[in-house]
Amino acid sequence: MQYLKVTAEEGVAVVTIDRPPVNALNRQVMAELDQALEAVKTDAAVKVVILTGGGSFAFVAGADVKEIASLSSGREAAEVAARGQAVMTKIQRLGKPVIAAINGHALGGGCEISMACHIRILKDTARMGQTESNLGIIPGYGGTQRLPRLIPVADALRLLILGTQIPGADALQLGLVNKLSKDGESLNDAKTLARQLGKRAPIATRLILEVVDEGLNTDIDHGLAAEIRAFVQVLKTEDAAEGIQAFFQKRPAEFKGK
Secondary structure, X not given: OOOEEEEEEOOEEEEEEOOOOOOOEOHHHHHHXXXXXXXXXXXXXXXXXXXXXXXXXXXXXXXXXXXXXXXXXXXXXXXXXXXXXXXXXXXXXXXXXXXXXXXXXXXXXXXXXXXXXXXXXEEOOOEEEOOHHHXXXXXXXXXXXHHHHHOOHHHHHHHXXXXXXXXXXXXHHHOOOOXXXXXXXXXXXXXXXXXXXXXXXXXXXXXXXXXXXHHHOOOHHHHHHHHXXXXXXXXXXXXXXXXXXXXXXXXXXXXXXX
16 A cells, blocks of 8 residues: 555554645545555454554645545546545444544544544644635535534534634544644554553444444434344353453453454
């Protein structure tokens, strides 16, 4: 892959988008990201995934504006947006925790990638935002849908319409990110959390991710029904037997994902 680097250690895969100078998204980057996500999804040794950007200035500072300007038809624009949305949905429904280690500015498509992740850790001096309206356009990779699901709707509308770049402290206060990190520490902080998550029961983790995702996209009655199905399913696993036995024996559980 030309613009992506994938490394794995201790059950944690780090996927780095590295397209200097600002890691802008184009069709090739998105295709490579899709390929990398599929690889870590099917790798049983990988328990947690971290997405980050190369360099220290930007996580991803948006889409490639030249490529957007070159779109020649509504059909081509729809195809590009649909492919991008499919990649974001793959992140969200990977079946493994995905942490965004936001090492620099996350604007436009970069903000959309981070919002598709389950947990976001932001460099304290970095900014986030759906800035597309500054170009007279709107987000195309899910920004109008995920932002108001993460923060209050009125705030999301204000930020989307104004194309605001949100400082780290404001992003934390709004609930757009989970933690702020010192300069150069976002990836290390993400790895520390990833190792903790990786010790959890993999099947239970996957089912939690699936049920929460399903519940957020339906009414509470259907969400509760999904929880019951998952509860019954997880009780049949070897990990559940191990966890319960470890509890009674007052020892740490050793989960194997079975």
